[in-house]
Amino acid sequence: MPRIIIDTDPGVDDAIAILMALAAPSVEVAGLTVVGGNVPHARGLRNALALLDFVGRSDVPVLRGSNRPLKGRFASAQHFHGTSGITRRLPEPTTRPLPQSSVDFLAAQLARFPGEITLVAIGPLTNLARLERQYPGSLAKAASLAIMGGSVDSPGNITPHAEFNFYCDPLAAHEVMNAGVPLTLVDLAACRQVFLSRDEALRLRSRRPMGKLALEIVQNWFRADRGRESMLFYDQIALAAALCPKVLTTRQVQLAVQIDGDEAGASQTAAAGGPIALAKEVDVEQLMALMGDWLGWERE
Numbered sequence: 001m002p003r004i005i006i007d008t009d010p011g012v013d014d015a016i017a018i019l020m021a022l023a024a025p026s027v028e029v030a031g032l033t034v035v036g037g038n039v040p041h042a043r044g045l046r047n048a049l050a051l052l053d054f055v056g057r058s059d060v061p062v063l064r065g066s067n068r069p070l071k072g073r074f075a076s077a078q079h080f081h082g083t084s085g086i087t088r089r090l091p092e093p094t095t096r097p098l099p100q101s102s103v104d105f106l107a108a109q110l111a112r113f114p115g116e117i118t119l120v121a122i123g124p125l126t127n128l129a130r131l132e133r134q135y136p137g138s139l140a141k142a143a144s145l146a147i148m149g150g151s152v153d154s155p156g157n158i159t160p161h162a163e164f165n166f167y168c169d170p171l172a173a174h175e176v177m178n179a180g181v182p183l184t185l186v187d188l189a190a191c192r193q194v195f196l197s198r199d200e201a202l203r204l205r206s207r208r209p210m211g212k213l214a215l216e217i218v219q220n221w222f223r224a225d226r227g228r229e230s231m232l233f234y235d236q237i238a239l240a241a242a243l244c245p246k247v248l249t250t251r252q253v254q255l256a257v258q259i260d261g262d263e264a265g266a267s268q269t270a271a272a273g274g275p276i277a278l279a280k281e282v283d284v285e286q287l288m289a290l291m292g293d294w295l296g297w298e299r300e
């Protein structure tokens, strides 16, 4: 049974990815480590607790993480995710995060279960960079590492050059991409292959609680702005790839990440070969079938 820990800045697509993981058969979600990004850290922490509480999964530990990047301040994506970060009002959580930090939790879990934990990072990479700084060699103890981030040799989505997660903490992105650890990277070029149209989204239904909540989040996102005709999938692809690697084809690369300046957060292929399996093609049909299976999404 795969054990996964999700490092997240919940966020609309993060929430859907988390619900996918909770709904996937024979997967143990061993924890959510929170990082600032889409919304301020405190809001993301509240969202993680509230989401788990709402679906009856408060058994999953939630850990406080970084409320600012290694250098500077996080950008925000509340224009996309809404002020609360999740487009479905959730009751105040009745639970609290564990007392330890995300970094200490990740270090302890990876040391205790070497080669058993799949790490899925779907926010700025600050927690993972801090983990590797404070506990060198921890990332290499993961069974696998799947990351959503970057816009390799392609335009960004928060600046013309940079993708949001890399832009929020370019130094952390640089350190994780150059830690020498094998990882799968789902960047914007991959995400731009997968989208759900407004019409398709509004025609979907689910009879399962997690699938229904995920759909309400998606459908409310469309209803929040009449100009929204399609929704790109970001974190959902990284989560699906972590659990079902065949959903992607990849090529091995080394990456360069711009740490500062006007192109901070930009990412380029530095060399072929290397530890990063960069997503090339997404099997969209298989991805949508996985989401349909796990979340019980059906066309009306």
Ligand code: RIB
Pocket: 009, 011, 012, 013, 014, 037, 038, 077, 122, 123, 124, 148, 157, 163, 164, 165, 234, 235
């Ligand atoms: O660029 C997309 C990424 O930034 C996703 O992880 C989304 O949740 C935001 O964090």
Ligand code: CA
Pocket: 008, 009, 010, 011, 013, 014, 038, 122, 123, 235
């Ligand atoms: Ca995210």
